[in-house]
Amino acid sequence: MIQLEHISKVFDGKKGQTQALKNVSLSVQKGEIFGVIGYSGAGKSTLVRCVNLLERPTEGRIMINDRDLTTLSNAQLNESRRKIGMIFQGFNLLSTATVYQNIFLPLKLTGVSKKEANERVVKYLRIVGLEDKQEAYPAQLSGGQKQRVAIARALAHEPEVLLSDEATSALDPDTTEAILDLLLKINRELNITILLITHEMHVIQKVCDHVAVMENGEVIESGSVLDIFTDPQHTTTKRFTSSLFKGDVPQDLLESLEQRGSVVTLSFVGNSSEEPALAAVSKKFDVYPNILSGNITQLKDQPFGRLVVFFEGNNDETTLAINYLESVGVKVEGVDKSVRSDYRVS
Numbered sequence: 001m002i003q004l005e006h007i008s009k010v011f012d013g014k015k016g017q018t019q020a021l022k023n024v025s026l027s028v029q030k031g032e033i034f035g036v037i038g039y040s041g042a043g044k045s046t047l048v049r050c051v052n053l054l055e056r057p058t059e060g061r062i063m064i065n066d067r068d069l070t071t072l073s074n075a076q077l078n079e080s081r082r083k084i085g086m087i088f089q090g091f092n093l094l095s096t097a098t099v100y101q102n103i104f105l106p107l108k109l110t111g112v113s114k115k116e117a118n119e120r121v122v123k124y125l126r127i128v129g130l131e132d133k134q135e136a137y138p139a140q141l142s143g144g145q146k147q148r149v150a151i152a153r154a155l156a157h158e159p160e161v162l163l164s165d166e167a168t169s170a171l172d173p174d175t176t177e178a179i180l181d182l183l184l185k186i187n188r189e190l191n192i193t194i195l196l197i198t199h200e201m202h203v204i205q206k207v208c209d210h211v212a213v214m215e216n217g218e219v220i221e222s223g224s225v226l227d228i229f230t231d232p233q234h235t236t237t238k239r240f241t242s243s244l245f246k247g248d249v250p251q252d253l254l255e256s257l258e259q260r261g262s263v264v265t266l267s268f269v270g271n272s273s274e275e276p277a278l279a280a281v282s283k284k285f286d287v288y289p290n291i292l293s294g295n296i297t298q299l300k301d302q303p304f305g306r307l308v309v310f311f312e313g314n315n316d317e318t319t320l321a322i323n324y325l326e327s328v329g330v331k332v333e334g335v336d337k338s339v340r341s342d343y344r345v346s
C-alpha cells in the first residue's frame with residue numbers, strides 16, 4: 001500500500017549539506033502497523049514527513065496505492081493527503097479552540113458539510129473515549145487526553161493511513177500504554193494502516209507487525225517484529241532488542257562460570273515449552289542446566305522469552321544438549337557481552 005522506493009533527502013544549510021536519508025526503500029502492507037525505529041538523528045522524522053510530502057525527497061518515489069505522490073499536481077496531492085492522517089509528539093492542537101472546534105474546523109476547511117462534520121466529531125471523540133470533553137480547551141487536558149484529541153482529529157478525515165511521529169514520546173508509561181492500546185484498536189476496528197516512528201523498542205514490541213531499523217539515514221535491517229527479535233543481525237538492532245531484557249549476568253560471574261561449562265542464551269517464541277525441553281536435556285545428556293536469568297515479553301501476537309543458562313558438563317555433552325534444544329525450536333546462542341561479540345559453544 002505504501003512503497004518508498006530509493007528515497008534520498010539532502011538538506012541544504014548554511015554549513016553545507018546534510019544527507020538525512022540515503023536510498024531508503026520500504027514497503028508497508030495494507031492493514032498493518034509498521035514501525036521505524038532509530039536513535040536521535042537517524043532520519044526517522046524526515047522519512048515519515050516524506051510519506052505525505054511535508055518534506056519532498058531529493059530522489060526516489062513515494063507510492064501510495066500504486067500512485068506516485070511525487071508526480072502529482074498540488075490539487076491531486078491535496079486530495080491524496082486527505083487519505084493520510086498524522087499525529088505528532090507535540091499534539092499540535094489549537095490552544096484557543098475547544099476540543100470540538102479542534103476537530104470540527106479542519107473538517108469544515110476541507111469542505112465537509114456542517115452536519116457531517118458535527119457527526120464525525122461526536123463519533124470520533126467517542127472512539128477515543130473523550131465524548132465528555134467537547135467543550136474543554138487543550139490547556140485543561142492531560143497529555144494523554146491531548147493526544148486522544150489529536151487522534152480523533154486525524155481520524156475525522158477518515159484516512160486510510162495514519163502516520164505517527166513519536167506520538168507517545170512525551171507521555172508517561174501508563175499513558176503510553178493507553179495510547180498504544182488505542183492505536184491497536186484503531187488499526188483493528190477501523191482497518192487503518194499505521195506507519196509509526198519511535199526510538200522505543202517497547203512501542204515496536206507491543207503494536208507493530210513489521211519494523212525497519214534506521215541509522216545514519218539508512219535502513220540497516222527490516223523484517224517481521226518476530227524475526228527481528230529472534231534473530232537481530234546488526235549491532236544497533238541487538239542493542240534495541242536487548243533493551244527489553246533485563247537481568248544481565250555480572251561479567252565476573254560469567255567468566256568464572258565459563259571455566260566450568262558453557263553459558264548460552266536460549267530464545268523461544270510462542271508457547272514453545274523451554275521448561276520441559278530444559279528438563280529433558282538434563283535427563284537425556286550428562287549436563288546440568290542452571291537458569292541464571294530469564295525474561296518473557298509479549299510481542300503483538302505472541303510471547304517471546306529469553307533465558308541465560310549455564311550448562312555444567314563437558315563440551316561434547318553440552319553440544320549434544322544444544323543440538324537437541326535447537327531441534328525442538330529453541331534458538332541457542334552465546335551470551336551477548338554488551339552486544340560486542342557472539343560467544344558460541346564449539
Ligand SMILES: Nc1ncnc2c1ncn2[C@@H]1O[C@H](COP(=O)(O)OP(=O)(O)OP(=O)(O)O)[C@@H](O)[C@H]1O
Pocket residue numbers: 011012013018019020038039040041042043044045046047199
Ligand atoms: N530541515 C532540516 N534542515 C537541515 N537538516 C535537517 C533538517 N531536518 C532534519 N535535518 C537533519 O537530518 C538528520 C535526520 O534528522 P531527523 O529529524 O529526520 O532524525 P530523527 O531520527 O527523527 O531524530 P529525532 O528522533 O531526534 O527527531 C539530522 O542530522 C538532522 O539534523
